[in-house]
Amino acid sequence: MKTSGLGELEAVLAVSRRRSFRAAAIELGVSTSALSHAVAALEARIGVRLFNRTTRSVSLSEAGEQFVASVAPALATIRDAIEQAGSFRDTPSGTLRINTSTGAANQVMPLFIAFLQRYPEMKIDLVTEGRLIDIVVDGFDAGIRLADSVPQDMIAVPFGDAQRxxxxxxxxxxxxxxxxxxxxxxxxxxxxxxxxxxxxxxxxxxxxxxxxxxxxxxxxxxxxxxxxxxxxxxxxxxxxxxxxxxxxxxxxxxxxxxxxxxxTPPLDRLCLYYPGRRNVPAGLRALIEMIREAASAQSKPKPKPKVIQKPKARK
Structure with a gap:
């Protein structure tokens, strides 16, 4: 992790989401000590404590709450700008963080495997849990749930067969x-x-x-x-x-x-859903395109097999 700049800001936001240095370090793929040093360095530079720490819990201080409220939207804009610039690459790259249930994850694994084979520079960080979470607050690019569980303010892309x-x-x-x-x-x-x-x-x-x-x-x-x-x-x-x-x-x-x-009649289909941001990450756009390709192929009628008539036997 970088010891200054965006790395420190990402560290603060991750700890504020997870309320745990250990969980935030796992999310960012760094050591707990590196994460702690990054946050401490930022606190020392701005001269205020952003987190109240005890042996059992971590919470934002009053200054930390105001800091996160101001920084989170700005950092999201920066991420969008980076993603938009990266979209000009011939091949999408980066990491997609997706939240879903265990059952849904098992069903969509063939799609993820095909996606990673097509785009070898992409990575998927898949987190499974039964509870429905706020994917924006918890730092996910997208979620996969049954259609009736998708929040109304999200853009949903249905795929697969109806569930029963x-x-x-x-x-x-x-x-x-x-x-x-x-x-x-x-x-x-x-x-x-x-x-x-x-x-x-x-x-x-x-x-x-x-x-x-x-x-x-x-x-x-x-x-x-x-x-x-x-x-x-x-x-x-x-x-x-x-x-x-x-x-x-x-x-x-x-x-x-x-x-x-x-x-037990058919219920809803699964949906991949994501926030309606102006700039959708290139990797997510590529995954959505694969879902639509699969849906289009599934909807096309299969050609009827040709019937080859045998010549009649001569009398």
Missing amino acids: FAVVGSPAYFAEHKRPRTPAELNAHRCIRTRMPSGAIYQWEFERHGETVRFDGNGALTLDEPGLMLTAARAGLGLTYLTEWNVAADLKAGTLVRVLEDW
């Missing part, structure tokens, strides 16, 4: 329990409950012919990670409610069985 949920259980479980035909019959079943990042229990959602049902099942197990839910369902501990993408391999292999399929 599925209720699944193991063959061994259904050997002992009758398969439910309606959501109401789930009351007679053991259900693996889902805890949201907020701590609330997620209610299973169903809809058919205009009738909507929300269900909070009974069960001995509550989990917050899809992989653990699959393991529990395979072991016959109950029914679980996950996206089709999560359960597709098990359904194909026969290790899980789906029920109530007619009660």
